Amino acid sequence: MPSPPKPSQTSPSLPVVEAVELTKIYHRGREEVRALNAATFRIERGEFVAVVGPSGAGKSTLLNLLGCMDAPTSGTLRITGQEVQGLSDQQRTRLRREQIGFVFQHFGLMPTLTVAENIALPTLFARRRLAQRVDELLEQVALSHRRNHRPHELSGGEMQRVAIARALVNNPQMLLADEPTGNLDTATGDTIISLFQQLHQAGLTVVVVTHNTPLASATQRQLTLRDGRVD
Amino acid sequence: MLLLALRNLTRRPLRNALTLSGLAVAVAVLACLSAFGQGYRSQLGSELDRMGMQVMLVPLGCPYDAAARVLKGKTLDNSLPASALTLAQHDPAVAVAAPLLMVALPRPSEGRTDMWVGLDRAALPLKPWWRMKSHVTPGSNWFPSDDSVILGAEAAVTEAREPGDKFYSPETGQTLRVAGVLERSGTSDDSLFFVPLATAQKMFHQPGRLTAIALRLRDPALISEATTRLQRIPGAQVVTLTEMMGTFLNLVGSVRTLLLAIAVLAVTISTLSVFNTLLAAVVERTGEFSIMRALGASRSQVFGLITIESLLLTGLGSACGMGLAAGLGYGFENIVKQWVPFAPSGSLLSLTSSVMLRCILISFGVGIGASLYPAWQASRLHPADAVKMD
Ligand SMILES: Nc1ncnc2c1ncn2[C@@H]1O[C@H](COP(=O)(O)OP(=O)(O)OP(=O)(O)O)[C@@H](O)[C@H]1O
Ligand SMILES: [Mg+2]
Numbered sequence: 001m002p003s004p005p006k007p008s009q010t011s012p013s014l015p016v017v018e019a020v021e022l023t024k025i026y027h028r029g030r031e032e033v034r035a036l037n038a039a040t041f042r043i044e045r046g047e048f049v050a051v052v053g054p055s056g057a058g059k060s061t062l063l064n065l066l067g068c069m070d071a072p073t074s075g076t077l078r079i080t081g082q083e084v085q086g087l088s089d090q091q092r093t094r095l096r097r098e099q100i101g102f103v104f105q106h107f108g109l110m111p112t113l114t115v116a117e118n119i120a121l122p123t124l125f126a127r128r129r130l131a132q133r134v135d136e137l138l139e140q141v142a143l144s145h146r147r148n149h150r151p152h153e154l155s156g157g158e159m160q161r162v163a164i165a166r167a168l169v170n171n172p173q174m175l176l177a178d179e180p181t182g183n184l185d186t187a188t189g190d191t192i193i194s195l196f197q198q199l200h201q202a203g204l205t206v207v208v209v210t211h212n213t214p215l216a217s218a219t220q221r222q223l224t225l226r227d228g229r230v231d
Numbered sequence: 232m233l234l235l236a237l238r239n240l241t242r243r244p245l246r247n248a249l250t251l252s253g254l255a256v257a258v259a260v261l262a263c264l265s266a267f268g269q270g271y272r273s274q275l276g277s278e279l280d281r282m283g284m285q286v287m288l289v290p291l292g293c294p295y296d297a298a299a300r301v302l303k304g305k306t307l308d309n310s311l312p313a314s315a316l317t318l319a320q321h322d323p324a325v326a327v328a329a330p331l332l333m334v335a336l337p338r339p340s341e342g343r344t345d346m347w348v349g350l351d352r353a354a355l356p357l358k359p360w361w362r363m364k365s366h367v368t369p370g371s372n373w374f375p376s377d378d379s380v381i382l383g384a385e386a387a388v389t390e391a392r393e394p395g396d397k398f399y400s401p402e403t404g405q406t407l408r409v410a411g412v413l414e415r416s417g418t419s420d421d422s423l424f425f426v427p428l429a430t431a432q433k434m435f436h437q438p439g440r441l442t443a444i445a446l447r448l449r450d451p452a453l454i455s456e457a458t459t460r461l462q463r464i465p466g467a468q469v470v471t472l473t474e475m476m477g478t479f480l481n482l483v484g485s486v487r488t489l490l491l492a493i494a495v496l497a498v499t500i501s502t503l504s505v506f507n508t509l510l511a512a513v514v515e516r517t518g519e520f521s522i523m524r525a526l527g528a529s530r531s532q533v534f535g536l537i538t539i540e541s542l543l544l545t546g547l548g549s550a551c552g553m554g555l556a557a558g559l560g561y562g563f564e565n566i567v568k569q570w571v572p573f574a575p576s577g578s579l580l581s582l583t584s585s586v587m588l589r590c591i592l593i594s595f596g597v598g599i600g601a602s603l604y605p606a607w608q609a610s611r612l613h614p615a616d617a618v619k620m621d
Contacts, residue, residue: 060618064615067525069613070613070614089530093530093614096527096614104522104618108525110235110522112242121235121523125528126527166526
């Protein structure tokens, strides 16, 4: 069974995400693309939320802003109570490293590193040594027997489990996943969905972007985006 | 981090190996050159010290060429007038004036040219380090009779002669007796044939001819006044050995400058190749760097990773280069010796720790320099792009 995440340092009454009139404008040549248009929403601590909507609706854009990978053009965004618009790249990097775990559609494992080393990678960036935590996570995603394998020796589902373990290694406040089952067949996708559910039950805040109906229906709540607006 | 960098180096083995070997060659050339320069200076100094003379009178012509030929045991086309010897002997500053006749004896049947040196007893004090295996009187350093020949160690080996053996020179029709064999000295003397001056003049049909006069002064301080007087001797010119050493060092200096230019070029090319390798690696791994950024790597950590990879590459390259220099340096030395006037016979290479340190510093500089731009590129990658990447 998944171990519960470390208790949060911030007050439990604060929402993990609080977005007010959140806007992101991309510039493509002279053209302005309003990928996110004055979106206002909250995500409470421990929620399991699916972000859904048609292609190009701004789902990935939203997730990138939540993950502090990009700065919003305007509006307010608070992550665990901290305002992130106007933070420098360095400050956003720190927030990302300490508060957020990210899972990609394409897994994003380092091909030269073993499973265990891939999981430990974020601790290297955070300058921590958590050998025990890696063992724990390997067990949690049921890959202890694969710890010294390279990513190319794993199946897609195994790779995604490694990626999830890696996202959890720094004990984040929130797990973000962009189409985590997009590259997997239905059966493998189901194991990933149940892993997310376990994490949610253990108290972690989980936000997934998905087109996948089973994953969306496994969540507590769906946040629907249409043309950059929250429905 | 180091582990990650190391792993990344192993993923393009061929490309990295090529870059590595380019750098290794550049470092090896550089190491050899620096080592060579230092070795040459110290060798030349000690060899000139052992000459026992400070001044040489040579026929008119290019004085340094003439002096170098005499020192290396090669012939001269011009001769000194006989009067030069008398005038030199009467100079108040001169302690020893040793007339020399050097003749090249081509031996087409053997495929080489032997060098014969005629000298008289006056030359003995100039060769205080002559040690000889003699059969006549042990310890004797001179020709017991007119038909004596003293062989350099090398010459004795090629002629297969021992002291006491008869020695027939078919080209001149002269029969001689080996009075002694010099012990190996590491100088040009090793390959020479020494005979009394008069014998040499007779056997080569050059009566009275002298090709050089080696002079030792009563006091080295008298050198400038002695030089002024000796310069007035008609048909002769004066070369001082200190002057000559300076000229040799200058000549060697220009050869070195040329080789140094090649080495600088080699280092530049290998810097560019390291740069190219890193840039290609960054382009190829854009996705990975974005993902690292998304996982919480700071810009400086990504920058550092590329720099470490670069330093690993150049560090390994310079280690190989140093090995190459130590291994192949002696072959290189032989090539260089042919280029350089009056190359001393000892080893010119001295791979000292200061030479190695310099090479390590240079390759460190190459590593940092070549990684700056690729590392900057990688560190600028956007974490948000990680989502789009494969
Ligand atoms: N870096 C960018 N530069 C310019 N335009 C961008 C950029 N990223 C996204 N966009 C545009 O912003 C809009 C929203 O993109 P986003 O990727 O958020 O959509 P999405 O909902 O994730 O779509 P999909 O379901 O296809 O992944 C799109 O019109 C897209 O073309
Ligand atoms: Mg998307």
